[in-house]
Amino acid sequence: MIYYTSVLVLSFLLILLAFCKFRIWKRVIQNGDTVIDATCGNGYDTLAMLKMVADKSGRGRVYGIDIQGDALKSTASLLDESVTLKEKELVKLFSICHSRMEEIVPENSPVRLVAFNLGYLPGGDKRITTVSETTQLALEAAKKILIPGGLISLVVYVGHPGGMEELETVEAFASGLSVSNWICCKFQMLNRPLAPALVLLFKREVAETQ
Numbered sequence: 001m002i003y004y005t006s007v008l009v010l011s012f013l014l015i016l017l018a019f020c021k022f023r024i025w026k027r028v029i030q031n032g033d034t035v036i037d038a039t040c041g042n043g044y045d046t047l048a049m050l051k052m053v054a055d056k057s058g059r060g061r062v063y064g065i066d067i068q069g070d071a072l073k074s075t076a077s078l079l080d081e082s083v084t085l086k087e088k089e090l091v092k093l094f095s096i097c098h099s100r101m102e103e104i105v106p107e108n109s110p111v112r113l114v115a116f117n118l119g120y121l122p123g124g125d126k127r128i129t130t131v132s133e134t135t136q137l138a139l140e141a142a143k144k145i146l147i148p149g150g151l152i153s154l155v156v157y158v159g160h161p162g163g164m165e166e167l168e169t170v171e172a173f174a175s176g177l178s179v180s181n182w183i184c185c186k187f188q189m190l191n192r193p194l195a196p197a198l199v200l201l202f203k204r205e206v207a208e209t210q
């Protein structure tokens with residue numbers, strides 16, 4: 001009984017986080033933008049991003065990254081079921097580590113969102129997870145390619161081995177960003193320390209003068 005209640009609460013939390021996250025993305029992303037899904041998984045975020053950037057003239061790009069071929073296959077089939085061929089052409093999928101994201105985005109592309117959903121692939125091998133070292137490198141790469149007014153969005157799961165360390169890495173990275181150029185915040189349950197956290201790093205349009 002306790003197990004089912006926990007699963008129910010966690011599912012509710014995940015829906016709430018996804019709802020908040022998508023609402024915030026919608027305020028940041030515009031039609032025609034270039035965005036990156038740094039952890040495609042089953043493709044739900046890739047699909048949400050595509051819906052936000054695709055415009056009728058064929059502008060807008062989603063660069064989707066995952067180290068697992070199975071994840072990219074799931075993402076591709078979700079897109080096949082959900083979008084037109086023309087929309088699907090706006091998505092480019094890459095089976096590489098997200099620390100290499102700079103290699104796949106053409107130079108001078110205005111990247112407005114880089115999204116991470118850390119942890120393991122739901123329904124996949126739970127031993128394959130994102131890890132602090134490469135997450136740190138990926139955040140540094142995202143910081144370089146993001147345009148002013150852009151957002152780095154992370155959902156961090158702390159309930160699996162290495163998850164808490166990864167949250168600490170993300171928090172340390174965010175805490176080190178200059179206050180005049182970045183607004184960084186975290187949403188987390190206060191009375192459920194193992195619930196996933198949503199971390200949002202907004203790059204200011206114009207640097208704040210101190």
Ligand SMILES: C[S@@+](CC[C@H](N)C(=O)[O-])C[C@H]1O[C@@H](n2cnc3c(N)ncnc32)[C@H](O)[C@@H]1O
Pocket residue numbers: 038039040041042043044045046065066067068071096097098099116117118119120121122128129130131134
């Ligand atoms: C929590 S899942 C992502 C869920 C996904 N956003 C969705 O909507 O279904 C995390 C994904 O990150 C991938 N991953 C782990 N390490 C990675 C890395 N270094 N670079 C890119 N992807 C990685 C895993 O293979 C897994 O599919």
